[in-house]
Amino acid sequence: MKNKNILIQTNNKLSAIRYGAIAFLLMLSLASCKKYLDIVPDNVATLDNAFSLRNEAEKYLFTCYSFMPSNGNPLANMGYMTGDEIWTSLDEREFISEGWRIARGNQNAANPLFNSWSDGDRSLSKNYWQAIRNCNIFLENVSDETKIPDLQLDERKRWIAEVKFLKAYYNFLLMRMYGPIPIVDTNLPISASEDEVKVKRMPFDDCVNYVVGLLDQATPDLPQRIRDKTLELGRITQPIALAIKAKVLLTAASPLFNGNSDYSGFKDKDGIALFNTTYDANKWKKAADAAKAAIDASEAAGFKLYTFPGTTAMKISDSTKRQLTIKGALTERFGLNSETVWGNPNSTTGFLQGVAMPRLDGANPVPVGQARQQLAPPIKIAEMFYSKNGVPINEDKTLDFTNRYSLRKAVKAERFYIKEGYTTARLNFDREPRFYADLAFDGSTFFKYDSPGNTDEGTYTVEAKSNQISGANNFGWYNETGYFVKKVVDWNMAHSENNVTYRSYAWPELRLADLYLMYAEALNESLGSPSQEVFDYINRIRSRAGLLSVEVSWSNYSTSPAKYTTKDGMRQIIQQERMIEMAFEGSRYWDIKRWKRAAELFNQPITGWSIYQPTSEEYYRVRTIFNQNFISPRDYLWPIRTYDLTVNRKLVQNPGW
Structure with missing residues (x-):
C-alpha cells in the first residue's frame, strides 16, 4: 500500500524449515516478522539446537504464536467480508478480499478461497495444519526435561500450557471452517509408512472433545492475568483459555452442529458417521457452564465493560460520551481497555x-x-x-x-x-x-x-x-x-x-461483552423459559449502550410485549442483540452459520442508496447492488481442495462440493 501513515501491512520473510513428515504435509514455509509473538527461529540447523537453550526455545514458542489470525486486517479476517455485513466496490482498488469473493458465490473446491487446510499465506490466510505441526514439535521437545537445562520448571509448565492452548485453538478454527477434521495429536516419525501419513477425518463430537481436553489440560498452568504488560501482553491466560472453551462448546451446541439432519449421510470411507444428527440439549448446559466459568475468571482478573473515562481537554455532550464508550469497547488500546480479555498485539x-x-x-x-x-x-x-x-x-x-x-x-x-x-x-x-x-x-x-x-x-x-x-x-x-x-x-x-x-x-480477539452474550444464549437454550439471569447479562450490555432493560423495552414499546418471556422469543432477542453489539468485528458470519440461518439471511439482496446521484431526492432511492446466492447445506462448510483428496484418499469432501 502506498500511504504509509495508515496502510501498513506486515512485511513477512519466509524461512523454509524442514522438520520431517506429518500426515499430508511434507514441506511448508513459515511466515514471520521480527516482533513479539511472531518470531521464527533463525539459523537453527537442527531441532536439537532449537531446544538446547531457553532463548532459542522461546523463539520457537513465539513461532507457535505466529499463526494467530490477523483479524485486525479486514482482508485477513475470515469472517469480516465473507457474509453480508460489509460490501465494497467492484473496482477492488488496492483492496482484494477473498472473503468478499466468497460472499459473491466464488468459493470452489479446485482452488479454495481462504484455504487454511493446505495453502496458507495466500492473501493472508494461515495454514493451521502447519501451525499444529509446529505446536507438536514444541510440545514433544519442551516436555522432555532433559532438554533446555536453563528453563525453570514453572516456566516450562507455562510454555507447555500456552502451546496446548494454541494447538487447541488452531484445531477449533479448522473445525469452524470445515467441520470434522483429522486429529493429529503427535507428529509422525520420518519412518512412517505411506498409509500411516494418510490420516482421516474424525467425527465432529470427537474433535470437540479433543479440543476441550487440550484446553482443560492447559488452563491450570496458565497465569490468571498478565503482570508484565510491557513484555508479555497478548500471551495466553486462564480467562482466555476458559473463554475459548466456552466458544467451542457454544459452537458445538448450535443448530449447525447439534442434531443437524442435513448431515445424516455424511460419512467417511469406512462408513463412520462424521456428525451425530441426534439433538443433545445437554450441549447447551455444558456451554452455559463453561461461559459462566470464563466470566467468573475474567471478572476476578479485573475485566469489566468499558466506559469512556471522559476528557478535560474538550467539552462534549452525554450523547457523544456514549458513542465514545461504545466505540472504545473495541478501539481503546489493549492493556488500557478493561473489556479486552484477549487482544493480539501483532x-x-x-x-x-x-x-x-x-x-x-x-x-x-x-x-x-x-x-x-x-x-x-x-x-x-x-x-x-x-x-x-x-x-x-x-x-x-x-x-x-x-x-x-x-x-x-x-x-x-x-x-x-x-x-x-x-x-x-x-x-x-x-x-x-x-x-x-x-x-x-x-x-x-x-x-x-x-x-x-x-x-x-x-x-x-x-x-x-x-x-x-x-x-x-x-x-x-x-x-x-x-x-x-x-x-x-x-x-x-x-x-x-x-x-x-x-x-x-x-485487535480484540475476545471482549467481555462477547462472553456475556454467549452465556445468555447458552443459558436461555438450556432452560425451559428464560430466567432473570438471562435478562441480567443481556441488560448489562444494553445499559452500557444507553438502552432500557429487555423487560421494560418490550413491555412498553414492542408490538410483541410478551416476546421476552418465551425461549423462542428470547432467542430472537439475544441473536439480534449479538449481531448489533458484535457488529463489524467479524462475528456475524460465523454466528449466522452456527445458528443455521445463512440460507435465510445470506440470500437477501444487498442494497444501498443511489450513491451516484447529487440531490437528496435522487440519492435516497434504494438500489439493489447484488443478489447473494447461499446454497444450503453446501456453503455451511468450506471445501477441501480437490488435489488434497487425491493425495490422501482417506479424506472425504464436505457435502455438496
Whole structure:
C-alpha cells in the first residue's frame, strides 16, 4: 500500500524449515516478522539446537504464536467480508478480499478461497495444519526435561500450557471452517509408512472433545492475568483459555452442529458417521457452564465493560460520551481497555481504519488516499439496529418506520447525531446510540480528537452525495452503499491538509461483552423459559449502550410485549442483540452459520442508496447492488481442495462440493 501513515501491512520473510513428515504435509514455509509473538527461529540447523537453550526455545514458542489470525486486517479476517455485513466496490482498488469473493458465490473446491487446510499465506490466510505441526514439535521437545537445562520448571509448565492452548485453538478454527477434521495429536516419525501419513477425518463430537481436553489440560498452568504488560501482553491466560472453551462448546451446541439432519449421510470411507444428527440439549448446559466459568475468571482478573473515562481537554455532550464508550469497547488500546480479555498485539488496525474512514468536510479535508471509505454496510445492516426505545424498528409501536426511506430534516435536538438542518432518510432518525456510534451516513456527525473548537457542537459532518466530499467521486475509493463503518475508527484520529494520524490498536480477539452474550444464549437454550439471569447479562450490555432493560423495552414499546418471556422469543432477542453489539468485528458470519440461518439471511439482496446521484431526492432511492446466492447445506462448510483428496484418499469432501 502506498500511504504509509495508515496502510501498513506486515512485511513477512519466509524461512523454509524442514522438520520431517506429518500426515499430508511434507514441506511448508513459515511466515514471520521480527516482533513479539511472531518470531521464527533463525539459523537453527537442527531441532536439537532449537531446544538446547531457553532463548532459542522461546523463539520457537513465539513461532507457535505466529499463526494467530490477523483479524485486525479486514482482508485477513475470515469472517469480516465473507457474509453480508460489509460490501465494497467492484473496482477492488488496492483492496482484494477473498472473503468478499466468497460472499459473491466464488468459493470452489479446485482452488479454495481462504484455504487454511493446505495453502496458507495466500492473501493472508494461515495454514493451521502447519501451525499444529509446529505446536507438536514444541510440545514433544519442551516436555522432555532433559532438554533446555536453563528453563525453570514453572516456566516450562507455562510454555507447555500456552502451546496446548494454541494447538487447541488452531484445531477449533479448522473445525469452524470445515467441520470434522483429522486429529493429529503427535507428529509422525520420518519412518512412517505411506498409509500411516494418510490420516482421516474424525467425527465432529470427537474433535470437540479433543479440543476441550487440550484446553482443560492447559488452563491450570496458565497465569490468571498478565503482570508484565510491557513484555508479555497478548500471551495466553486462564480467562482466555476458559473463554475459548466456552466458544467451542457454544459452537458445538448450535443448530449447525447439534442434531443437524442435513448431515445424516455424511460419512467417511469406512462408513463412520462424521456428525451425530441426534439433538443433545445437554450441549447447551455444558456451554452455559463453561461461559459462566470464563466470566467468573475474567471478572476476578479485573475485566469489566468499558466506559469512556471522559476528557478535560474538550467539552462534549452525554450523547457523544456514549458513542465514545461504545466505540472504545473495541478501539481503546489493549492493556488500557478493561473489556479486552484477549487482544493480539501483532494484529493492529491502521489499514482497517484507513479503508473505513470517510472523507470529511472542513477547511482541511481528510486527504483522499488516507480515508478510502471502502467498507460499506448494506441498508439491511442499518435496519438491524434498534429504535431509540431499544426494540426492532419493525416492532416499535410508538415510532413509525413504515416510510423509512422517505426524507426528513434534522432539528437542533438531534445535532449530536445528525447535522442540524440536514436532510437525510427517516431510517437514520430515532435510533439507538449504537447505530450512531457504529455507522456514519450522509448527514451524520463524526466527532474526533481534532474536531473544531474542541467540542462536539458543530463537529465534522459526513456529506455523501455524489457531488460532496464523502461521495462516490474517486475511482475505487468510495462507499458503495451510503453507510460507513464508524465503529472501528479510534476517536483519536486527526488530520491536516497533508497528513493523517490514526492511533492504531491491537485487535480484540475476545471482549467481555462477547462472553456475556454467549452465556445468555447458552443459558436461555438450556432452560425451559428464560430466567432473570438471562435478562441480567443481556441488560448489562444494553445499559452500557444507553438502552432500557429487555423487560421494560418490550413491555412498553414492542408490538410483541410478551416476546421476552418465551425461549423462542428470547432467542430472537439475544441473536439480534449479538449481531448489533458484535457488529463489524467479524462475528456475524460465523454466528449466522452456527445458528443455521445463512440460507435465510445470506440470500437477501444487498442494497444501498443511489450513491451516484447529487440531490437528496435522487440519492435516497434504494438500489439493489447484488443478489447473494447461499446454497444450503453446501456453503455451511468450506471445501477441501480437490488435489488434497487425491493425495490422501482417506479424506472425504464436505457435502455438496
